[in-house]
Amino acid sequence: MQALEASYGDVRVLSAVTLSVAAGEIVALVGGNGAGKSTLLKSIAGLLPPRAGAIRWEGEDLARVGAHQIVERGLAMVPEGRRLFAGMTVQEHLDLGAFTPRARAVRPASLARVHALFPFLHERRRHVVRSLSGGQQQMVAIGRALMSNPRLLMLDEPSLGIAPRLVRTILTALAEINRAGVAVLLVEQNVQAALTLAHRAYVLESGRITAEGPSAALLSDAHVRRAYLGPLATRA
Amino acid sequence: MSALAQQIVLGILIGGLYGLAAAGLSLVFGVLKVLNVAHGELIMLGGYAAFWAVALLGMDPFGSLVLVVPLSLLAGVVLYGALFGFVVRANEETREKNSLLIGFGLALVLHALAVRLWTADERSIVTPYGGAVITVAGLSIPVVRLLSLVIAFAVIGGLQLLLTHWRWGKTAEDWQAALLTGIDVRRAYLLAFAMGTGLAGTAGVLVSVGYSVSPSIGLEWTLKALIVVVLAGLGSMIGTFVGGILLGVAEALSAAAFGGPYREVVGLVIFVVVLCARPRGLFGR
Numbered sequence: 001m002q003a004l005e006a007s008y009g010d011v012r013v014l015s016a017v018t019l020s021v022a023a024g025e026i027v028a029l030v031g032g033n034g035a036g037k038s039t040l041l042k043s044i045a046g047l048l049p050p051r052a053g054a055i056r057w058e059g060e061d062l063a064r065v066g067a068h069q070i071v072e073r074g075l076a077m078v079p080e081g082r083r084l085f086a087g088m089t090v091q092e093h094l095d096l097g098a099f100t101p102r103a104r105a106v107r108p109a110s111l112a113r114v115h116a117l118f119p120f121l122h123e124r125r126r127h128v129v130r131s132l133s134g135g136q137q138q139m140v141a142i143g144r145a146l147m148s149n150p151r152l153l154m155l156d157e158p159s160l161g162i163a164p165r166l167v168r169t170i171l172t173a174l175a176e177i178n179r180a181g182v183a184v185l186l187v188e189q190n191v192q193a194a195l196t197l198a199h200r201a202y203v204l205e206s207g208r209i210t211a212e213g214p215s216a217a218l219l220s221d222a223h224v225r226r227a228y229l230g231p232l233a234t235r236a
Numbered sequence: 237m238s239a240l241a242q243q244i245v246l247g248i249l250i251g252g253l254y255g256l257a258a259a260g261l262s263l264v265f266g267v268l269k270v271l272n273v274a275h276g277e278l279i280m281l282g283g284y285a286a287f288w289a290v291a292l293l294g295m296d297p298f299g300s301l302v303l304v305v306p307l308s309l310l311a312g313v314v315l316y317g318a319l320f321g322f323v324v325r326a327n328e329e330t331r332e333k334n335s336l337l338i339g340f341g342l343a344l345v346l347h348a349l350a351v352r353l354w355t356a357d358e359r360s361i362v363t364p365y366g367g368a369v370i371t372v373a374g375l376s377i378p379v380v381r382l383l384s385l386v387i388a389f390a391v392i393g394g395l396q397l398l399l400t401h402w403r404w405g406k407t408a409e410d411w412q413a414a415l416l417t418g419i420d421v422r423r424a425y426l427l428a429f430a431m432g433t434g435l436a437g438t439a440g441v442l443v444s445v446g447y448s449v450s451p452s453i454g455l456e457w458t459l460k461a462l463i464v465v466v467l468a469g470l471g472s473m474i475g476t477f478v479g480g481i482l483l484g485v486a487e488a489l490s491a492a493a494f495g496g497p498y499r500e501v502v503g504l505v506i507f508v509v510v511l512c513a514r515p516r517g518l519f520g521r
Contacts, residue, residue, distance in 0.1 A: 047412050049325075068420040076416070083413035085406060099403060100418040148418065 016053070017209055019202050021152060026174070026184040028198035028215060030191045030228060036207040037187040038080055041156050044185075045077040046070040057152075072100040076150035080157045082141040084129045091125040093140050097147030106149055113180070114143045117173055135166025142173065146182075153177060154185045159193065171197055191228040195219045203228075238374055243488040245375050251484020252385035253442055255477035257457050258464035259392050260435030263399075266470045267408045267428035269328045270320055273339035276458030277346035278433055282308055282440020283449030284354060290361050297361045297445040298383065301438060308437025312430035315342075324425050343454060350451035360448035384442040389477065391438055395431075396473040409471070463503045467510050469520015479518065 017040060021027045029037050042048045044055055046067030055062040057073060065073060084093060094114060098107040115122040118139045124132070129140055138158055145153060155174070159167040171193055178184050188194035195201055195215040203211040203224060211218060218224050261275045272278075282304055289300035319342065323334045368379040399405035407414040407424035415421045443449060443457070460483065468479030483503055490502035510517060 045416060047415060066420065066422075068415055068418050068422075071416060071418040079412060079416060083410050083416075085409050085413065096403060096406065096417050103418075144417070 017204070017207070019209065019212075021183050021185050023151070023183055024178070024181055025200065026178050026186065026198045028194040028201040029185065029187045029204055030194055030201060030224075031204035032227070035204045037204055038156055040204070041077060041154050041185070041187055042079075044070075045075065045079075045154060047077075047079075071148050071150070072102055074149070074151035075154065076145040076148045076152070077154040078138075078141045078145045078156065078158060080160065082134075082137050084137055084140055084144075086130045087128060089126055089128050090121055090132075090140055090143075093129065093144045094121065094125075094147050097144035098149075100148060103148045107147070110147050110149050114146050117146070117176060118143055133163070133166075135162040135170070138162055138166070138170055139173075142170070146177065150182060152183045152185060154187075156187045157189060158186070159188060159190050167193070191224075192219075240489075240492050242375050243492050244485055245377060246381075247484040247486075247488025248481050249378070249381040249385050249446075249484070250487075251481035252388040252477070253439060253446070253480070254460045254464050254483050255392060255480025256388040256435065256439045256442065258461040258468070258476050258480055259395060259473055260432040260439065261458075261461040262465045262468070262470060262473070262476050263395070263408070263428055263435065264432035265465065267411075268320070268324055268335075268425050269331045270323055270335035270429075271332055271339065272320070272342075272432070273336060273458055273462075274342035274346060274454070275339075275432070275436055275461055276456065277343045277350075277454035278308065278311070278436035279440040279443060279457045280350060280449060280451060280454040281311070281346065282437035283444035283453070284350065284359075284440075285437065286441040286444045287359055287361055287449060290363075297363050297380075297441070298387070301387075301441050304437050304441050305434055308440075309430045309434040311437070312433025313426065315433065316426050316429040320429060321426075324422075343458070347451050347454055354451065356451055358448045358450040359444070361445050363445070378446070381446040384446045387438070387442060391435065392473050392477045395435075399473065460503065463507045465517075466507055467517055469517020472519045475517075475519025482518075 017036070019027075019029070019040075029040065031037055039048060044062070046062070046065075057075060060073070062070060062073070085096075088096070094111060098104050098110060103110065120136065121139060121143050124136070129137055132140065142155070142158070158170055158174075162170070167190070174184055174186070175197060186194055186198060195218055198215045200213065201215040201218050202209050203218065211221065211224060257275070257279055260278075261272065264270055264272050264275075285304045285307060286297060286300040289295045289303050290297050295303065319338050320335065323331050323338060326334060363380065366380055369376045370379060370382065371377075399408060404419060404424045404427065406417075407419060407421055408428070411421050414424070439457075440449070443453070464476060464479045464483055467483060468476045483506065486502050486506060487499045491499040
């Protein structure tokens with residue numbers, strides 16, 4: 001039902017990457033700096049035009065859909081660095097998140113869900129986001145994306161620059177979002193955490209998929225452990 | 237002393253137009269990351285449009301805004317479709333470089349065209365109330381220029397409100413985040429470019445009413461607008477307006493202190509100093 005395939009011929013960053021996310025799945029995308037993880041996510045979200053290949057979403061080729069309509073199709077993205085609007089309040093971000101007609105129609109229900117997930121966003125709804133910490137801002141960014149009522153939520157490095165305690169809160173929230181039926185595609189530097197959370201994972205290296213499979217299997221894979229979990233993990 | 241105060245008053249009056257000229261440039265650069273160096277030529281065309289509307293159609297100079305603004309919005313749509321629409325498909329750095337080339341070419345074409353069509357003569361609009369002056373505390377304020385300042389302020393204030401309260405205005409702040417919420421960024425680009433051209437047209441009308449217009453004023457106005465954008469920084473239209481007035485006053489002061497020829501120099505000095513000391517501008521994000 002819900003299947004996403006992405007394949008690119010962009011030689012510079014991504015070469016012939018094929019990946020899929022099924023309905024209700026959490027899929028992690030891991031790999032070193034500059035492997036092309038962000039590029040892949042941005043291409044799916046319409047921020048970058050792919051050089052070649054197709055991104056299929058529920059049977060439709062997203063290349064034929066206007067970039068701004070992708071979120072209306074049910075794909076939402078939490079970009080790297082959060083990209084909030086500094087002068088706007090928490091609530092204004094959530095309102096902006098429900099910009100498209102489909103999302104606007106169910107705005108009160110989405111808002112209740114987001115507030116249940118992150119009560120903080122209700123408590124601080126009148127605060128300008130500039131005054132929040134990195135982790136709190138990340139909740140705003142995730143809340144904004146959820147307000148579009150997505151069926152697939154993509155996150156680019158949600159734990160970057162965030163206090164460990166809040167990273168745990170956010171990862172727990174992702175699991176909860178997923179239990180509500182939203183598929184998650186997660187790009188994460190924190191490989192251990194990502195693989196623990198995800199059902200399946202892909203390893204992206206220099207623009208190519210070098211390993212894929214159930215995340216439990218990848219967690220015990222010797223190459224993955226050596227490359228991404230550090231020498232201590234290898235010895236253990 | 238009162239001669240100096242009089243110069244400052246005149247500086248404020250023209251500064252409002254600098255602000256208006258810069259607002260269009262700033263809007264287009266802020267939203268599209270396209271630097272349209274033909275902006276001054278668009279102001280020049282707006283000035284001619286007002287001149288001919290008055291001369292041929294017998295319109296009131298300020299009334300000609302009703303005709304010139306829609307025409308310049310339309311010109312913006314055409315220019316975007318024909319020239320600048322291609323540029324915004326590229327990444328941001330390429331956009332800036334390519335738009336400079338396109339804008340420069342466009343400026344040359346428009347300048348040559350204006351000379352060809354209307355000769356290089358300087359023209360200004362003569363109105364029955366053109367010489368009217370209000371005297372406040374011994375300072376004379378030309379009515380036409382005062383009215384221009386009020387119009388410029390109203391337009392910029394309206395623009396500021398539009399950009400902060402209209403969701404599409406978010407594109408100016410972060411196009412990627414705007415796109416991710418479902419805002420049609422391409423359409424926002426078109427709107428911003430058309431509005432920038434509309435602002436240039438408005439400025440052109442006010443320039444030809446209060447001052448004069450000739451094919452060669454384009455470069456001059458592009459330069460003034462660029463100085464104000466650098467001085468004020470991106471992101472605040474009211475800041476741009478204030479920046480324009482600061483430039484007008486600075487020009488007046490330097491003309492009074494060092495003599496007329498230095499009027500043009502102070503702007504360039506401000507340009508360099510601000511770039512070195514505060515690259516984001518006085519009010520920039």
